[in-house]
Amino acid sequence: MLDLFRDNPGRLFLVATLLPVVPVVLMLLAGTVRNMTRPQGRDGGPQSSIYWLLGGDHPLKMGGYLALAAMLAAAACAIAGTVLHYEDAEKLRDLPATMEARWGESVDWIRIGPLKTDAPATGLQLGYRVDRLTALMVTMVTVVGSLIFLFSLGYMRDEAKEHAEDHQVHDGHGHHLHRRGRFGRFFLYLSLFAFSMLNLLIADNLFQVFVGWELVGVCSFFLIGFYYERHSASFAANKAFIMNRVGDAGFLIGIAIAWSAFGTLNIQELIGKFANGRPPAISDTMWLLMGLGIFLGCVGKSAQFPLQTWLADAMEGPTPVSALIHAATMVAAGVYLVGRCYPLFSPDVLLVIAYTGGITLVLAATIACVQTDIKRVLAYSTVSQLGFMMLALGVGGWAAGLFHLLTHACFKALLFLGSGSVIFGTHHQQDLRKMGGLRSKMPVTAYTMLVGVLAIAGFPLLSGWYSKDMILSSALGYSVAHPSHGLLFFLPLLTAGLTAYYMARLWFLAFAGKPRDHHVYDHAHETPWVMTAPLVLLAIASICVGWGWPVWNAEASYLGHTLHEVTPAARADFVKAHHYEHEYHLHAGGLALLAAAIGAFAAYSLHRSGKLLRFAPAVLVHKWYFDELYAALFHKPTVQLAKSSAAVDKRPAASFAEENRVDTQTLDGVLNALGQLIAKLGAQLRQAQTGQIRQYVLVLALTVAGLLGILTALTR
Numbered sequence: 216m217l218d219l220f221r222d223n224p225g226r227l228f229l230v231a232t233l234l235p236v237v238p239v240v241l242m243l244l245a246g247t248v249r250n251m252t253r254p255q256g257r258d259g260g261p262q263s264s265i266y267w268l269l270g271g272d273h274p275l276k277m278g279g280y281l282a283l284a285a286m287l288a289a290a291a292c293a294i295a296g297t298v299l300h301y302e303d304a305e306k307l308r309d310l311p312a313t314m315e316a317r318w319g320e321s322v323d324w325i326r327i328g329p330l331k332t333d334a335p336a337t338g339l340q341l342g343y344r345v346d347r348l349t350a351l352m353v354t355m356v357t358v359v360g361s362l363i364f365l366f367s368l369g370y371m372r373d374e375a376k377e378h379a380e381d382h383q384v385h386d387g388h389g390h391h392l393h394r395r396g397r398f399g400r401f402f403l404y405l406s407l408f409a410f411s412m413l414n415l416l417i418a419d420n421l422f423q424v425f426v427g428w429e430l431v432g433v434c435s436f437f438l439i440g441f442y443y444e445r446h447s448a449s450f451a452a453n454k455a456f457i458m459n460r461v462g463d464a465g466f467l468i469g470i471a472i473a474w475s476a477f478g479t480l481n482i483q484e485l486i487g488k489f490a491n492g493r494p495p496a497i498s499d500t501m502w503l504l505m506g507l508g509i510f511l512g513c514v515g516k517s518a519q520f521p522l523q524t525w526l527a528d529a530m531e532g533p534t535p536v537s538a539l540i541h542a543a544t545m546v547a548a549g550v551y552l553v554g555r556c557y558p559l560f561s562p563d564v565l566l567v568i569a570y571t572g573g574i575t576l577v578l579a580a581t582i583a584c585v586q587t588d589i590k591r592v593l594a595y596s597t598v599s600q601l602g603f604m605m606l607a608l609g610v611g612g613w614a615a616g617l618f619h620l621l622t623h624a625c626f627k628a629l630l631f632l633g634s635g636s637v638i639f640g641t642h643h644q645q646d647l648r649k650m651g652g653l654r655s656k657m658p659v660t661a662y663t664m665l666v667g668v669l670a671i672a673g674f675p676l677l678s679g680w681y682s683k684d685m686i687l688s689s690a691l692g693y694s695v696a697h698p699s700h701g702l703l704f705f706l707p708l709l710t711a712g713l714t715a716y717y718m719a720r721l722w723f724l725a726f727a728g729k730p731r732d733h734h735v736y737d738h739a740h741e742t743p744w745v746m747t748a749p750l751v752l753l754a755i756a757s758i759c760v761g762w763g764w765p766v767w768n769a770e771a772s773y774l775g776h777t778l779h780e781v782t783p784a785a786r787a788d789f790v791k792a793h794h795y796e797h798e799y800h801l802h803a804g805g806l807a808l809l810a811a812a813i814g815a816f817a818a819y820s821l822h823r824s825g826k827l828l829r830f831a832p833a834v835l836v837h838k839w840y841f842d843e844l845y846a847a848l849f850h851k852p853t854v855q856l857a858k859s860s861a862a863v864d865k866r867p868a869a870s871f872a873e874e875n876r877v878d879t880q881t882l883d884g885v886l887n888a889l890g891q892l893i894a895k896l897g898a899q900l901r902q903a904q905t906g907q908i909r910q911y912v913l914v915l916a917l918t919v920a921g922l923l924g925i926l927t928a929l930t931r
Contacts, residue, residue, distance in 0.1 A: 224303070225318035225345045227296035228353055231289040232343075232413040235406040238281040242403045245278075276375050278399035282406045283364045289413070290357035297350040304347065319344035321419055321481075337478045344419035344483065347781040348617060351774075352416050352551060355621055356544060359628045360409050362749035366632050367405065367535040369745040370639055374398040401441065405539065408434035412544040416551065421470050421480040424552065428466070428512070431545050432459050438540070439532040451528035458525040462515015469508025472501055473559075486558045490784075493561070506564030509556055510571075517549030517601045520575040524841050526598055530590040534635030537590055538628050541597040547620055550604045554617050557608070557783050566700075569609025569693075573706040576602030578839060580713040584720070585835045587647050587828070589634045592721050596671065597627060599714065603686050603707060610703055611789030612689025612796075614778035619682035621774065622761050626670035626679060629753035633664035636742045636750060637725060641735050647724040648828060649732035656739040661726040663750040668722045670757040672715040673811050678761035683711065684769040687803040692796025693789075704803075711807045715814030723822040769804055 220226050300318065307314045321342025345353075374396035411434055415427030433456075440452025474480055476497040477488060488494045493502055513519070518526035526546070530537055540546060553560075553568065560568070579598035586592045600623050607616035638645055640657050654661040670679040687707060694704035730736035741747065763771035821827040837843065 223317055223320065224296060224299045225320065225343060227292045227299070228345050228350070228417050229320075229343050231292035231296070231353060231357060232410065232417055234285045234289040234292070235282070235410040235413070238278060238285050238406045239403055239410070241281060242278040242399050246399065276398055279364075279368055279371070279375075279402045282402040283361065283368065285406065286357060286361040286364050286409060289409075290354070290361050293350075293354040293357045296345070297354050300345060300347070300350045315344075318346070319419060339422050340420055340481070341423055342419040343417040345417060347777065348551075348554060349416055351621060351777070352547075353413060355624050356409070356412055356416065356547075359624050359753070360539065360544070362752055363535050363538050363628060363632065364402070364405065366538075366635065366746050366749045367402070367533075369743050370535055370635055371398060371401055371533060374401060397441070401438075401533070404434055404437045404441070405536070408438065408539060408544060412548065415548055419481060419483065421473065421482060421485075424482075425463075425466065425470060428463065428516070428548065431516075431548060432456060432463070435459075435529070435540060435545055438536040439529045441532050441536065445531070447528075448531040451525075451531040455525040455529050458522050459515045462512045462522055465508045465511025465514075467508070467512075469505045469510075469512070472497075472505040472508065476501065476505075482555060486556075486783075489558045499561075502561050503563055506560040507567065509559065510553065510564060510568055513549035513553050513605075514571065515549070516552075517546050517605070518575075518598050519549070519571050519601065519605060520578060521841075523575060523579065523598050524838070524845065527591050527594040527838070530588070530594050534590065534631060534638060537594070538631035538635070541594065541627060541631060546597060546601060547624065550601060550608070550616065550620050553605065553608050554613060554620075557613055562786065562788055565609050565611075567609070569606050569700075569703055572602040572605030572607075572609060573703055574602075575599070576606065576710045577706050577713075580710045580717065581835055582838050583717040584713060585831045586717075588645050589637060589647055589650075589721065589725060590631070590645060592647075592717060593627070593630050593634060596630075596714070596718065599710060600627070600671070603683070603710070606703060606707060607686040607689050610689050610693035611786070611792050612686060612693075613782045614775060615682065615685035615689045618761075618772070618775050618778050619679075619686055622670070622678040622682040622757075625753055625760055626667040626677075626757040629667040629750060629757050630664060630671070632746070632749055632753065633660055633667060636660040636746050637664075639746065640742050641739045644735050647721065649735050650725045650730075651728045651732075652726070652730040652736055653739055654726040656736065657726075657741045659741055659747045660750065661722075663747075663754040664726070665722060666754040666757050668718045672718050672815060673711060673807055675808070676758075676762075676766055678757055678759070681761035681763075681769050681772040681775060684800075684804045684807060685772075685775060687711070687807045688796045688800045689792075691799050691803040692794070693792040695795040695799060696792040708806055708810055712810035712814035715811040716818045719815045719818035720822075720827055723818060724827060727822065770800065 303314060303317060307317075319342065321340045323338050324341050325339045327337045327339075375398040408431065411427050411430035413427075415424055415431065418424045418427060436452045436456040439455050440449050442448045443452070470480065473485060477485060477494075479485065488496070493499065497505070515522045526541070529540060532540075576599045579595045579602065583592050583595035583599065586595060600619070604616040604619050604623075607613075607619065634645075637650070637653065637657065637660060640660065641650070641653070644650070666677070670677040673680045673683040687704070690704040690707050694701045761772045761774055763773040763776065765771055818827065821830070834840065
């Protein structure tokens with residue numbers, strides 16, 4: 216067994232990727248067998264021992280524990296693989312070919328073109344390649360994912376109850392559903408989600424990335440619409456799926472251009488072709504379009520402007536889904552792909568990436584300042600933080616953007632799970648206006664969430680401080696090197712203050728002060744250990760994952776240095792920016808801390824004066840009217856066009872009598888007329904069928920006699 220990994224330790228990451236598929240397959244098999252052996256009736260019919268062995272009328276509870284075990288095993292493989300990768304990186308520093316062979320493999324999936332001629336065949340491949348970034352990302356996804364799976368065992372316990380006519384399932388939004396629980400189905404979707412993201416991370420080519428990309432999208436559709444009995448949940452699932460398809464259309468265009476220009480989709484091969492700038496195989500225009508196409512896919516997946524509106528509605532899914540989507544998997548995929556394909560982007564595309572991130576982070580942060588749903592505050596916070604990452608990548612801060620992606624996964628998972636703990640402990644209450652004073656009832660949740668609030672605000676010595684400091688330094692260095700783009704520093708600096716404000720506002724409204732609704736407060740309670748243990752572990756990670764030595768030096772982060780070591784070769788237009796980044800690092804860090812302090816103090820002052828909920832401009836309450844704008848520009852015209860097309864295609868039937876009339880004025884009527892003609896002909900022929908056997912024999916005899924007469928006449 217050890218020989219399997221000795222020469223190819225990268226297979227540890229392959230195993231980590233495939234492990235979440237195991238519970239998916241087993242749960243599908245168990246569900247199929249149970250349905251096939253189900254008794255005909257609840258009080259009768261044959262009794263099957265297999266049916267009752269597989270849980271009978273209960274949901275498949277074992278599926279949740281199996282999914283957790285698979286994720287823990289995947290995390291162990293990822294951690295072991297990361298340790299070995301670091302060791303190999305030191306030993307094989309001067310042997311890149313050997314390093315590639317040990318940490319990557321691929322097989323042909325489809326070969327296109329002649330195989331036995333001098334012309335090379337073009338192929339689509341399935342493979343994996345592990346570098347420093349991949350190892351860190353897979354470790355983050357599996358570790359954080361394992362904690363989310365553990366939390367889910369407690370949060371989704373209502374879904375583990377058997378079906379009964381009077382049984383009520385909480386949908387996480389204060390509603391009760393009379394149906395059988397879906398405990399096993401939830402973990403099946405969650406495990407498939409984890410596999411899809413891991414496949415995306417280790418893929419060595421854009422084709423396989425796209426496969427994982429789409430699997431992540433369909434899993435998000437299932438999970439966001441998990442409570443599909445509620446219209447808002449099914450609408451949110453459709454919205455997320457459709458808006459991501461808009462981005463994916465751009466991604467496909469980018470892939471098609473890369474394929475047609477270079478005949479390969481292998482990411483390393485493509486990067487090698489751009490090592491010395493634009494290769495002659497592609498024009499400047501096509502290079503621009505390829506980069507914009509790939510980035511548009513990232514815009515959809517990471518909910519960047521102008522496709523940012525779906526992410527807040529994704530809160531309709533169970534809270535652990537929100538944590539998984541917004542912290543460790545789906546939305547991280549866009550930023551990760553920009554980082555992986557970084558050398559493929561032209562300078563113009565990188566500038567578009569920077570400004571897209573800058574616009575997004577401000578828009579989302581301002582909306583978060585007035586939200587009253589605890590999960591939606593965090594949703595817009597996620598959009599804003601992803602904007603920070605995109606801006607950093609666009610201004611040349613590759614390590615800064617991806618460093619923040621890793622630290623953000625820890626404290627945002629903590630915050631989402633903390634909000635889930637609040638919702639669970641207050642009997643599914645999400646409205647911040649009805650909370651207050653919960654610190655005394657839920658101390659573990661309150662103080663672990665406080666750690667997350669401080670980390671995302673950039674409080675010194677917490678993980679968010681190191682990564683956000685690096686982003687602001689990169690933005691300031693770029694702005695000094697390119698004074699016409701000073702907005703790229705001002706926007707994240709302003710948003711650093713807004714982040715501290717809306718996160719402090721959330722904590723004060725939920726946990727500080729006096730209860731605003733005594734019914735909620737009186738019934739509140741701390742959640743069980745299966746939910747608080749992940750909060751404590753994530754709080755510890757949120758504190759120390761960015762540490763280095765000395766810990767008070769923001770530039771000494773070990774994780775930050777690790778990413779700096781593998782940063783792609785700097786473009787000529789970023790060399791000057793990197794110089795100013797280091798020169799003005801202290802200025803950027805000081806200004807960021809000042810902005811965060813002002814934001815936090817503003818929230819505290821409004822809290823003390825009781826005016827924290829009064830600041831709610833209509834433009835922010837309506838989320839800058841993007842939903843209304845898109846409804847007017849796209850949704851309503853599309854629906855009206857569909858109705859008009861249906862009116863041309865289909866004929867209305869006002870009554871049963873009109874169903875039988877022949878209408879040739881519409882396409883539907885013409886096609887139905889053919890069916891009606893055949894039906895009427897059949898009705899007439901049916902009249903000849905009397906059912907009398909003697910009559911049938913007489914007709915048969917006359918027919919035979921007639922045929923014999925005809926044959927006799929013909930033979931004379």
